[in-house]
Amino acid sequence: MAAPSRKQTDAGGQPEAGPVTVLLRRGNLVVTQPRLLQVAGIVVLLVVGAVLPYVSLTYLNTSSETVTSSPRLFGASSLLGGIDPTYLAGYQPELRSAYDLALNFAAAGPGLQEIGTVVAILTCWALLTDEINRFAWWFLHLSGYPLVLAPVPLLVGAHQLHGLGVPLTVGAAWVPGLLAGVLVLVSTWRARSRIDSYSAF
Numbered sequence: 001m002a003a004p005s006r007k008q009t010d011a012g013g014q015p016e017a018g019p020v021t022v023l024l025r026r027g028n029l030v031v032t033q034p035r036l037l038q039v040a041g042i043v044v045l046l047v048v049g050a051v052l053p054y055v056s057l058t059y060l061n062t063s064s065e066t067v068t069s070s071p072r073l074f075g076a077s078s079l080l081g082g083i084d085p086t087y088l089a090g091y092q093p094e095l096r097s098a099y100d101l102a103l104n105f106a107a108a109g110p111g112l113q114e115i116g117t118v119v120a121i122l123t124c125w126a127l128l129t130d131e132i133n134r135f136a137w138w139f140l141h142l143s144g145y146p147l148v149l150a151p152v153p154l155l156v157g158a159h160q161l162h163g164l165g166v167p168l169t170v171g172a173a174w175v176p177g178l179l180a181g182v183l184v185l186v187s188t189w190r191a192r193s194r195i196d197s198y199s200a201f
Helices: 033-051 073-082 093-128 134-149 151-163 174-190
Strands: 022-026 029-032 055-060 066-069 168-170
Touching (some): 033 093, 073 093, 093 134, 093 174, 134 151, 151 168, 151 174
Antiparallel strands (some): 055 168
């Protein structure tokens, strides 16, 4: 069991109480069980949020056939933001602006979650280091906000579409995304005392 390093701290930024097992040490990379659990939790939640069906929408295709599409995270925004309202069942021409607004609102949800997911996946490694690169910390911390905020426009847009009679079903993919955002914000905020002023990797 390796001795705690100079800046080996718990999630609250305080020295970890008692002996802590270092699972891997490679220079500034010091992997302890608490740090590994944080990063693994973020990654697992983001992956689950990316593979679950995000929404299910029934509409008419170019052959006037009724089809139902259930895209995952990285296809939901393009479906909701790119579909022509005239292909929606029960389309009312006089409410065209209402359809556009509702679809844009709904599309913003997966759009925000996409951004947060990509940035968080690319920067969550920073939590495994003794001295966290300040730029990686900021990008990781900021990625939590779109993840947490993504359900707001999604659910608002879905509510508006339901009011217009559009057969849209919201899947569960936003839930792990929201939880990942909360975990990112909590983990980065509690690890802020480990930010390296020299931006070491």
